[in-house]
Amino acid sequence: DIVNESGRIIQKGSSIFYLLPNLRLRIYRKLEENIPYPVSSVAGGATLGVRREIPDAVKSYFLLSGLYPFLAISGLHIGIVIGSIAFVLRLFSLKKPLTKASLVVLPLMPLTGLPPSAVRAYLYTLFVSLGIENFRKVSPYYLLGVILFLTAVTESISIGAVLSFLAVGGILVIIDSVKSKVLKLLLFPVAPALFTLPVVLSNFGTFNLMSVVNSQIAGFVFVPFLIVTFLAEVTFFKVDFLNRMVEILGSI
Secondary structure (H helix, E strand, O other), X not given: OEEOOOOOEEEOOOOOOOHHHHHHHHHHHHHHHHOOOOHHHHHXXXXXXXXXXXXXXXXXXXXXXXXXXXXXXXXXHHXXXXXXXXXXXXXXXXXXXXXXXXXXXXXXXXXXXXXXXXXXXXXXXXXXXXXXXXXXXXXXXXXXHHHHHHHHHHOOOOXXXXXXXXXXXXXXXHHHHOOOHHHHHHHOOHHHHHHHHHHHHHHHOOOOOHHHHHHHHHHHHHHHHHHHHHHHHHOOOOOHHHHHHHHHHXXX
């Protein structure tokens, strides 16, 4: 909308252009109405990218514990949601579950605010699913290089982008080199931290050693919290059981 000096609207903007931002805001308001504060603010930050209402005390806690990345939508969040949907589809013996899960999430991506890390993660997951499940066996390292090339062409590569690629590279190394499922599960949260450690120390001069341990512990709560919050949002908070689970997991 275009307003004059007194604040009166003199020309209304296109409603179509603001359809998705308005829907995103509407979902966040429904989140506030159905989930107690400050759990609602954390859920909004982790799923809708709305972090302005997260209390400073909560931000400080996440920062000191090395869990601050959990508050911002990133490749971690996109991977958890797509992976969970693919897991459910696989339980029903549906073919190409990863591809179907990626396509299900596609129309929901604009509701995240489209941060670069989330877009990169989605494109990588989509390329992996198309390459592995639809056409031919393609190395995930090759696909990671394709995303890196596209990132370099379309935007300047930030420190955040470098850390994202190194973290994914660390996870891929664990998947390829570790055979034990138990050891692989334990090393999953450690690998990204180890692979990003040199860049973190070089640019920030410090590293939170407890972030590795805390991420591993917090993941057991955060993963179901993220999934249940996503389900509550896509059902517009009409299911009281899901709302209650978001509140319980968020309180933990």
